[in-house]
Each structure stands twice: as structure tokens, then as C-alpha cells.
Amino acid sequence: MKKRFKYLKVGLLMLLLLTIHDILAAREKLAQSGFQFLSVISDAQAAALGGALTARDFTSSALFFNPAGMARMSTFFDITASLNEWIADIKHNTFSLAINPAHGQYGVFGFSVQYVNYGEVISTVVDKSAEAGFLDTGTIEPSALSVGFGYAKAITDRFSVGGQIRYVEQDLGHSIIPTVMTLTDTVKGETENVLQPFAIDFGTIYKTQLKGLAFGMSIRNFSKEIKYAKEGFELPLVFTMGITMDLMNLLPEMGLDQNAILSIDASHYRSHPEQIKVGLDYTFMRMLSLRVGYVSNNYEESVSYGVGFSKLGFSIDYAYTPFGLFDNVRRITVRFSL
Numbered sequence: 001m002k003k004r005f006k007y008l009k010v011g012l013l014m015l016l017l018l019t020i021h022d023i024l025a026a027r028e029k030l031a032q033s034g035f036q037f038l039s040v041i042s043d044a045q046a047a048a049l050g051g052a053l054t055a056r057d058f059t060s061s062a063l064f065f066n067p068a069g070m071a072r073m074s075t076f077f078d079i080t081a082s083l084n085e086w087i088a089d090i091k092h093n094t095f096s097l098a099i100n101p102a103h104g105q106y107g108v109f110g111f112s113v114q115y116v117n118y119g120e121v122i123s124t125v126v127d128k129s130a131e132a133g134f135l136d137t138g139t140i141e142p143s144a145l146s147v148g149f150g151y152a153k154a155i156t157d158r159f160s161v162g163g164q165i166r167y168v169e170q171d172l173g174h175s176i177i178p179t180v181m182t183l184t185d186t187v188k189g190e191t192e193n194v195l196q197p198f199a200i201d202f203g204t205i206y207k208t209q210l211k212g213l214a215f216g217m218s219i220r221n222f223s224k225e226i227k228y229a230k231e232g233f234e235l236p237l238v239f240t241m242g243i244t245m246d247l248m249n250l251l252p253e254m255g256l257d258q259n260a261i262l263s264i265d266a267s268h269y270r271s272h273p274e275q276i277k278v279g280l281d282y283t284f285m286r287m288l289s290l291r292v293g294y295v296s297n298n299y300e301e302s303v304s305y306g307v308g309f310s311k312l313g314f315s316i317d318y319a320y321t322p323f324g325l326f327d328n329v330r331r332i333t334v335r336f337s338l
Helices: 002-026 044-048 060-064
Strands: 077-085 091-099 108-117 121-126 134-140 143-154 159-181 186-195 198-207 214-222 238-246 258-269 275-284 288-295 303-311 314-321 329-337
Touching (some): 044 288, 044 303, 044 314, 044 329, 060 091, 060 143, 108 159, 121 159, 134 159, 143 198
Antiparallel strands (some): 077 091, 077 329, 091 108, 108 143, 121 134, 214 238, 238 258, 258 275, 288 303, 303 314
């Protein structure tokens, strides 16, 4: 009876997520979101797999993809730092920490940080009396920050759930805009372009009995509508469903400790068309990992490559992504678990 009740809860939760997906799909989604830095992947392992991690058990970095992924973390704590040399010399870095105080009995607690430095940007204001049509007003240094607290727990031996609430801030510096317009003159005022909304992430993972096959679902960047001076928008809301399986489970026993984990995600975005993400992660002797990923409907960034090395709880990962007309993107992640 208890077993049937567990399955009923899992089924109801999946039905709820599918209903939410239908609601989101029915809403207008293109070109209506801001704070796009929340969609950038900085974790090198994830980037090398095209971001296809929704159904995978992961470390504290799961907070950036599907919080439920850290529910089965076997170590007491995990700490991760990633450096991302993004396009146009943008620095996009992340940090995450997860603590498992009682082998999962009370769940896993997590903390995440994203920070973006856009560098110096020249600030101008329209002025028809100037020869160039504008005036130089100096420089601004836009930046963005996200700080989150998450929790995940394995409800049963197959089903896990996780969530995160984040404080998000984006500072685009000051700007000068018309405030009062008359027949003879326009009064201009200065405004500070700083917004500080909250965002919610939620996800689940369900493991089947079929050769290690697992399913995952996540909703990220759910928030209320916000606006700067005039135009309203929401954060880059995304709903993702994914599957994963270790392909080595389909082959005869080879006597070597190796894994070949295939992950496939389907993501529905508010701000751009749907994407299919595919990642293959081959690991030999739990030390050396070779990775490749692919993302559809992404004209500049489609294929990624990566390598990782792990020993005694310490891991270092590297990802390389050709980025079309922009510079190639390189990411490095250092991770320590104990």
C-alpha cells in the first residue's frame, strides 16, 4: 500500500509539472525576457555536455540546472568554482557549495553565486545639436549578481526533488532620459538602472528500473514582471525535460571501471525557440573524463568539447566551445568534495 502511495505522489507531481509546462507554452515567449546572464553556463563539465544535465545526479553545481540533482550527493560537502571567459571579454563566474549533514536523511543544503562583470561601456545621450548626434557622458560598468539558497532531498530510492530561491541584481549604470517634454524644450533626468528581483527554481528526478534510465524536469528563473524606466519584462524562464542513461549498462561486463553517460534535454524558453541538448560523458577509472555536447537552434554555439580529471575528491574540468563570429569560449571549473 505504501509503495502504491509513493508512485501516486510521483505521478501527481509529474502531472503538475506537465500542467505548468502547458501553461507556459500557451504564453507569448519570444523577446520578452531580460537578465540573460542567468542562461549562461559557466560550469565546465556542464558546458562540455551542452548543458544536458536535467536528469543527472550532480554536485553543488546542480543548483544552476536542476536543484534535485544534488539530492543524492554521497559526500559530506562539495565546493565548486568556475571561471568563464565569455564573449566580448565578459567575465562570467560562479561559485556553489552543498552540505549533506546526515547522509541525505535531512536532505542536502546548497548555496550558489553568479557574478558577471561586463567591463567598461561608453555612455552616450542623444543630442541633435551635436555634430555626431550624441554626446559622450563618460563610462559605466554594468554588472550582475545572483545569490541563491537551495534544498534537495531523495524522497524515495528513485524519486528526488529540489528547489532554490535566488536574489538577483542587475546594475546597468545610469542613463539620461526625457522626463518632461514641452513645445520648446525637453527636460532630461538621470535614472539609475538597477533591478533586484527574486527568482525561483524547482526540479525533480525519477530513476527507473530499466538499465539505469532516469527522467528529470526543471523550471528555472520563475519571477514576477519587472521593468527599468518603461518597458516591462520577466527573467529568462525555461522549462526543461531530460533523460539520461549509462550506455555501459547496455554492454557486456568488460572488467574495467568505466561509464558512458548519455543525456538528452528538451528546453522550452520564453525568449527564444526550443532547444534539444545532447551530451556524452565518458569516464575511465573514475579519473579521466572525455565529453562532447550539442545544442540545436543555436547559430553561433552548437558543439562543445571538454575533458576532466578527478582524484581523491579533487576535480578539474575544462570546456572549449567554438562560438562562430565571436571568440571561442573557454571555461575552467575546480571542484572539491569530501
